[in-house]
Amino acid sequence: MDIYSALQIMAGLAFFLYGxxxxxxxLEKMAGGSLELTMKKVTxxxxxxxxxxxxxxxxxxxxxxxxxMLVGLVNSNIIAFKDTLPIILGTNVGTTITGWIxxxxxxxSSGFSIMSVLSPKFFTPILALAGVILxxxxxxxxxxxxxxxxxxxxxxxxxxxxxxxxxxxxxKEPWFANIxxxxxxxxxxxxxxxxxxxxxxxxDATIGIIEAFASSGQISLGMAVPLVLGANxxxxxxxxxxxxxVAKNAKRxxxxxVLVNVTGALLVLAVLLVVYKLPFLQNVTNHAGVAxxxxxxxxxxxxxxxILEPLLIKVVKKIxxxxxxxxxxxxxxxxxxxxxxxxxxECLGNTMVMAMMAKEEMExxxxxxxxxxxxxxxxxxxxEKTVDWYQDQLDSYLVKLSRVSLSKQSSEDINKMLHLITDxxxxxxxxxxxxxxxxxxxxxxxxxxxxxxxxxxxxxxAIKEILDHAITGFINDDMADAAQVEPLEETIDKLIDAITxxxxxxxxxxxxxxxxxxxxSELLNNCERVSDHCSNIAVCMxxxxxxxxxxxxxxxxxxxxxxxxxxxxxxxxxxxNLENPQISE
Numbered sequence: 001m002d003i004y005s006a007l008q009i010m011a012g013l014a015f016f017l018y019g020x021x022x023x024x025x026x027l028e029k030m031a032g033g034s035l036e037l038t039m040k041k042v043t044x045x046x047x048x049x050x051x052x053x054x055x056x057x058x059x060x061x062x063x064x065x066x067x068x069m070l071v072g073l074v075n076s077n078i079i080a081f082k083d084t085l086p087i088i089l090g091t092n093v094g095t096t097i098t099g100w101i102x103x104x105x106x107x108x109s110s111g112f113s114i115m116s117v118l119s120p121k122f123f124t125p126i127l128a129l130a131g132v133i134l135x136x137x138x139x140x141x142x143x144x145x146x147x148x149x150x151x152x153x154x155x156x157x158x159x160x161x162x163x164x165x166x167x168x169x170x171x172k173e174p175w176f177a178n179i180x181x182x183x184x185x186x187x188x189x190x191x192x193x194x195x196x197x198x199x200x201x202x203x204d205a206t207i208g209i210i211e212a213f214a215s216s217g218q219i220s221l222g223m224a225v226p227l228v229l230g231a232n233x234x235x236x237x238x239x240x241x242x243x244x245x246v247a248k249n250a251k252r253x254x255x256x257x258v259l260v261n262v263t264g265a266l267l268v269l270a271v272l273l274v275v276y277k278l279p280f281l282q283n284v285t286n287h288a289g290v291a292x293x294x295x296x297x298x299x300x301x302x303x304x305x306x307i308l309e310p311l312l313i314k315v316v317k318k319i320x321x322x323x324x325x326x327x328x329x330x331x332x333x334x335x336x337x338x339x340x341x342x343x344x345x346e347c348l349g350n351t352m353v354m355a356m357m358a359k360e361e362m363e364x365x366x367x368x369x370x371x372x373x374x375x376x377x378x379x380x381x382x383x384e385k386t387v388d389w390y391q392d393q394l395d396s397y398l399v400k401l402s403r404v405s406l407s408k409q410s411s412e413d414i415n416k417m418l419h420l421i422t423d424x425x426x427x428x429x430x431x432x433x434x435x436x437x438x439x440x441x442x443x444x445x446x447x448x449x450x451x452x453x454x455x456x457x458x459x460x461x462a463i464k465e466i467l468d469h470a471i472t473g474f475i476n477d478d479m480a481d482a483a484q485v486e487p488l489e490e491t492i493d494k495l496i497d498a499i500t501x502x503x504x505x506x507x508x509x510x511x512x513x514x515x516x517x518x519x520x521s522e523l524l525n526n527c528e529r530v531s532d533h534c535s536n537i538a539v540c541m542x543x544x545x546x547x548x549x550x551x552x553x554x555x556x557x558x559x560x561x562x563x564x565x566x567x568x569x570x571x572x573x574x575x576x577n578l579e580n581p582q583i584s585e
Contacts, residue, residue: 008162012212015159017205023152026145046086050302053090063095064201064238067257069342071243072335075250082313088257089305092232092298098204099291102157102211124161128154141408163212183219186226186272190265193230203235207294211287221289222281225272228293229265232301236261250333252320259312259319264301331393334400343401344410347394351417351424352475354390357383358424358431359471362530365431366460368438369448369523380435384428391425419540420474423533427467430526430533437523441516448516449506455499455578456523462492462576463527470534474541485538487568491576492531496524498578 057063070087073079127150134147183189197206210227213219239254275281285293305312331350336343361383364376394417402414441447448456466488473481500521507517 012159012162013200013205013209015155015162017159017200017202019152019154019156019159021152023149023156026148026152046306049083049086050090050093053087054094055090057091057094058097063091063203064235066091066094067239067254068335069339071239071250071253072333072339073342074253075247075330075333075335081249081252081256084253085256085260085305085309085312088253088260089302092261093295093302095203095235096291096295096298099207099211099294100288102208103287103291124154124157127151127157145407163209183223183227186222186269186276189223189226190230190233190269193227194234195230197231197234198237201235201238203231206231206234207290211290214286214290217284217286219285219290220282221285221293222272222276224285224290224293225281225297226269228290228297229268231294232261232297233258233265248320252316255320256312256316259316260301260305263308263312264297264304267304268297268300331390332397334397337401337404340401340404340406341410343397344406344413347398347401347417348413350390351394351421354387354394354421355424355471355474357387357390358427359467361387361428361431362434362467363464365434365438366463368435369441369453369456369460372438372442377435377439380431384432387425387428391421394421416540420537423536423540427530427533430530433526434523437519437526440519444516444519446513446516448520451506452499452503452520455502458576458578459492459495459499459524459527462488462495462572463530466492466531466534470537474537477541479542482538482541483564484568485534487565488572489531489535490569491572493528494573495576495578496528499524502578 053066057066067088070079070084070091074081074084131147131150131152131154134143134150138144138147182192193206193210196209197203200206207228210219210224210231214224236254236258239257243251243254272281332343332346336346361380364380364383368376368380398414398418398421402411402418406414447453466485469481469484469488472478473485503517503520507514
């Protein structure tokens with residue numbers, strides 16, 4: 001083989017793969033985390049799931065990317081394994097759009113006509129120029145991403161054109177016939193296509209190579225069919241690799257994809273071996289013929305798989321059996337990092353869950369001072385273990401996620417979560433401290449005095465409200481809720497000072513024991529720290545929404561110059577007053 005021709009084909013393939021990678025990542029970035037939310041909503045409907053799989057594949061131009069995403073979603077228990085087949089089938093059909101796009105390289109660009117405008121040699125330079133201009137001039141990130149998509153698509157089409165032109169040149173060489181001779185054996189052709197797709201991990205690239213060979217005018221339909229079958233089987237390798245080290249249900253996703261594609265390929269191959277010598281299969285095919293073969297095969301596989309769905313699911317479960325010693329459940333699968341917007345959205349959802357658990361834990365701990373029970377103590381300890389686990393999982397995951405290419409919004413969300421999960425975890429720690437204090441009070445001979453109990457009821461109501469504003473504000477991204485926190489935090493500080501002064505008076509008059517006095521001081525200290533963490537949460541939200549993070553300056557300016565702060569502080573100071581009989585009851 002002419003080494004120069006081989007290098008040209010390799011260069012074209014390199015451009016193709018790089019362009020596909022650049023375009024796919026930018027398309028996925030623009031699509032955003034709404035993909036995951038949509039997946040959650042439609043998985044109960046097979047038809048909608050099929051359409052979703054097809055549309056996502058068309059949108060991000062990567063069937064392997066969707067399968068890897070699906071493995072990660074199942075491993076994170078976001079989607080059930082039993083609901084994945086329609087998405088897999090939709091992905092198979094969706095990936096055929098790339099083959100049709102590549103048929104544009106077969107359009108004659110000589111002269112000028114309406115059809116020549118569709119030739120990559122005409123529009124690729126225009127797209128490339130538009131992409132460069134958008135990357136250099138645009139200020140909005142989505143416009144820059146659009147420029148990157150244009151550039152990726154231009155590089156992809158240039159690579160495809162380069163491969164096709166190189167093959168056409170090679171077709172004139174005598175040795176080229178020897179290469180094509182290998183494709184006349186259907187079984188060998190399938191194996192070659194499987195190997196090529198497994199190596200480059202892109203069925204789209206393999207279809208591109210087949211179309212490039214078809215441009216030589218020496219590929220028959222009978223030779224193209226087994227190559228397409230092999231490309232569809234070979235693309236499963238990426239899913240299999242992504243399933244290493246995941247839970248059983250996630251492994252089943254990739255095995256199901258292999259089973260579906262192999263079953264379809266074997267059925268078609270069995271028929272092909274019988275009718276291989278028929279005249280129409282010996283006719284020369286072109287770009288469009290390869291694309292049509294690819295589409296028809298995947299439509300056929302979809303019909304067969306829907307008919308055999310119960311059997312396929314049963315076989316997969318036989319192959320990948322349940323194992324009690326399976327890997328421990330993780331919060332979010334690391335494979336989702338390859339789809340950063342989805343990963344960020346999933347982290348955000350889990351951070352919200354963590355926030356609600358910390359709030360529940362604190363409220364339960366405060367309730368122990370009015371109604372103590374060992375069952376509640378046990379429940380609080382269980383929640384604390386879960387909150388700590390969430391903090392460990394989210395912290396390490398967000399650090400890894402922050403290292404990949406992200407949109408501005410995703411970067412802001414990660415920054416916010418990294419700040420907030422520590423505060424949520426610390427609120428849980430203070431809940432445990434309060435639980436221990438409540439146990440000590442319960443085990444003492446005498447509880448808090450009636451006056452101290454009334455004061456603590458007022459403080460408890462204030463702590464619950466500041467928790468509600470901080471956590472609800474975060475979950476709903478509500479700046480109005482967040483703005484309530486700082487005046488309430490200042491009120492709680494003053495309230496704790498007043499309770500402390502009253503406590504000292506009771507100590508000096510002998511109305512309170514030193515032991516209970518120490519417990520009360522610890523209780524007040526923990527409540528003050530919870531209030532401070534709520535302040536941290538609110539300030540983080542407000543400052544990051546303004547693209548700033550100057551906590552001390554913000555608090556200084558807000559307390560000194562804000563009429564809103566003054567009004568709210570007066571309201572809360574009146575509401576949480578030690579003389580307020582309605583709250584102290």
